[in-house]
Amino acid sequence: MTGPVIVTDIARADAATIDALAEHGVATVHEALGRVGLVGAGIRPIQDGARIAGSAVTVSSWPGDNLMIHAAVEQCEEGDILVVSTTSPSTDGAFGELFATALQVRGVRGLVTTTGVRDVVDLRDMEFPVWSSAINAQGTVKATAGSVNIPVVVGGVTIHAGDVVIADDDGVMVVPRAEAEAALAASDTRVDKEAADREAYRGGELSLDRKGLRDTLTLLGVRWVTQQDYDAH
Ligand SMILES: O=C([O-])CC(=O)C(=O)O
Ligand SMILES: [Mg+2]
Numbered sequence: 001m002t003g004p005v006i007v008t009d010i011a012r013a014d015a016a017t018i019d020a021l022a023e024h025g026v027a028t029v030h031e032a033l034g035r036v037g038l039v040g041a042g043i044r045p046i047q048d049g050a051r052i053a054g055s056a057v058t059v060s061s062w063p064g065d066n067l068m069i070h071a072a073v074e075q076c077e078e079g080d081i082l083v084v085s086t087t088s089p090s091t092d093g094a095f096g097e098l099f100a101t102a103l104q105v106r107g108v109r110g111l112v113t114t115t116g117v118r119d120v121v122d123l124r125d126m127e128f129p130v131w132s133s134a135i136n137a138q139g140t141v142k143a144t145a146g147s148v149n150i151p152v153v154v155g156g157v158t159i160h161a162g163d164v165v166i167a168d169d170d171g172v173m174v175v176p177r178a179e180a181e182a183a184l185a186a187s188d189t190r191v192d193k194e195a196a197d198r199e200a201y202r203g204g205e206l207s208l209d210r211k212g213l214r215d216t217l218t219l220l221g222v223r224w225v226t227q228q229d230y231d232a233h
Helices: 015-024 026-032 067-073 097-105 120-125 177-202 213-219 227-232
Strands: 052-061 080-086 093-095 110-113 130-132 152-154 157-159 164-168 171-175
Touching (some): 015 026, 026 164, 052 152, 067 097, 080 152, 097 110, 171 177
Antiparallel strands (some): 152 157, 164 171
8 A cells, every 4th residue: 555544453462472571571582583673772762671562553754743643642552662763764852741641541651763752851750661763852843644553664673563562771672463472482481591591600600511612612713722822822
């Protein structure tokens, strides 16, 4: 379909699966999925300590224009995360505490945006978590058509409406909706493995031995030499 659209009634992943993914956090799910889905590190949290997951409601906006964010609020439901991208780069402050107020009332868990945001003192105070490209008071207009709930690119990653977005202090990642269950199972397995690793490291075991990395170093031609031998050659 061409032209601006607002897609309604999007499909979402299972709520319990989304909540369990939130508990695992970005780094674990990213590793468990095979190191995919990570949004570029240019999208940063404005707060410390928030860890959320939710279904993406996506916005494709004109730069410097937040009309389509206004349109998207109506499409948001309990447990969603609003994801905003612009058709060309813009760090204008397209979002602030008024939008956050409207979204919080609808049970939206947070915002991920390639734009800038403003009112950050208020956003932090009201505990509405935000990941953005910039903090910027620059105001925007409401004049240009865009789309809601079409695929958008954020930090090099394509996010479809209804995909599971996970965000915490490490960054933001996306799990395609159809892979949410598999991502959770793989994350559970990884957490068990890391628990065993942690126990071993607490006991003094070296990761070099536990992961067989001495062989890797040897295969790569790395040699262990005493300082005396090193200095002598
Ligand atoms: O109204 C705007 O343009 C963005 C903003 O500052 C808010 O949501 O509070
Ligand atoms: Mg404001």
